[in-house]
Amino acid sequence: MRLCSLVDKKVWLDEMTWEEAGEAFKKTDVAVVCSGATHPNGVACPLGTDTFVAVGMGERIGKRSNVIVVPTLPFGYNPYHTDFPGCIHIPQQHLTDLYLDICRALYKYGIRRLIFLSPHAGNASAILDAAFRLREENGMLSAFVSYELAGKVKPDLEAYASEGLADETAMMLYLKPATAHPERGGWQEFKNVYGPKIKTVGSRKFSFGKGEITIYSTSKDISDTCGWSSTAKGRDMTNATKELGENIIETAVNYIVEFIDEFKKVKLPPAPN
Numbered sequence: 001m002r003l004c005s006l007v008d009k010k011v012w013l014d015e016m017t018w019e020e021a022g023e024a025f026k027k028t029d030v031a032v033v034c035s036g037a038t039h040p041n042g043v044a045c046p047l048g049t050d051t052f053v054a055v056g057m058g059e060r061i062g063k064r065s066n067v068i069v070v071p072t073l074p075f076g077y078n079p080y081h082t083d084f085p086g087c088i089h090i091p092q093q094h095l096t097d098l099y100l101d102i103c104r105a106l107y108k109y110g111i112r113r114l115i116f117l118s119p120h121a122g123n124a125s126a127i128l129d130a131a132f133r134l135r136e137e138n139g140m141l142s143a144f145v146s147y148e149l150a151g152k153v154k155p156d157l158e159a160y161a162s163e164g165l166a167d168e169t170a171m172m173l174y175l176k177p178a179t180a181h182p183e184r185g186g187w188q189e190f191k192n193v194y195g196p197k198i199k200t201v202g203s204r205k206f207s208f209g210k211g212e213i214t215i216y217s218t219s220k221d222i223s224d225t226c227g228w229s230s231t232a233k234g235r236d237m238t239n240a241t242k243e244l245g246e247n248i249i250e251t252a253v254n255y256i257v258e259f260i261d262e263f264k265k266v267k268l269p270p271a272p273n
Helices: 018-027 049-064 090-110 121-138 147-153 154-162 167-175 242-263
Strands: 030-035 068-073 115-117 141-145 198-202 205-208 213-216
Touching: 018 068, 030 049, 030 090, 049 068, 049 115, 049 167, 049 242, 068 090, 090 115, 090 121, 115 121, 115 242, 121 141, 141 242, 147 154, 147 242, 154 167, 154 242, 167 242
Parallel strands: 030 068, 030 115, 115 141
Antiparallel strands: 198 205, 205 213
16 A cells, blocks of 8 residues: 655645636546535534544545545535434435536536545435436446545454544544544443344344344434444544544545546446437
8 A cells, every 4th residue: 555645736626716627627537525424423523523534535635646626515414313412414315416516517627537535424325326317417437435444454443433432533633633532432332222122233223133123213312422333442432542543544545545546547437328
């Protein structure tokens, strides 16, 4: 895995003049569409954790690869979090339509390949819908990426996965330290609200007998803090360090930059007639 240094160049579309944007579009047909969320992430992380991670990753990807980086959308699909103050939820169809409008505009300026960067997994269904509609309409090719790719590149990092605990707090300590409060965090057992035989094991995940069932539950149903992990390392807030956050972010970014290099070589789908 190569390590690339940050260089001084404009990567965000909104920081360019229209003339600078015109020149940038001549040099690439790839855009990174950054999407975050405003919702609870435990008690140690800010509401904008997913947005701040998208911004941090988008900045690094843009400076290490020849792409256009679209300003980060700070709201996402998260109806299951709305019992917690501050959550801003966008219905899926509205979110899909917004992605479509953004990407159709990019198509006009020559973008044909899209990298949807979303640390918030809840946005994935809206992105999926938009991606296939853009392919059908314009022959655009889309990929979905997130910081969670770091756990595939370095499997030991997957052990820290959490919602608002070790890995997310660590990333905030690396990217926006003033917003992270690891001393406030701490694992609390899931609430079991569906009886003694149906055990909560994760967000909308429940074990029953030898199987695992999805029950469409709210975050408040299973946790009073909206913070959880399925691993011991993810629950242990002593693991929430700046060094861990740097490892996760930089591992994911370098992997994505290498992927983009190959993605540029892929033959595009046939354009619609």
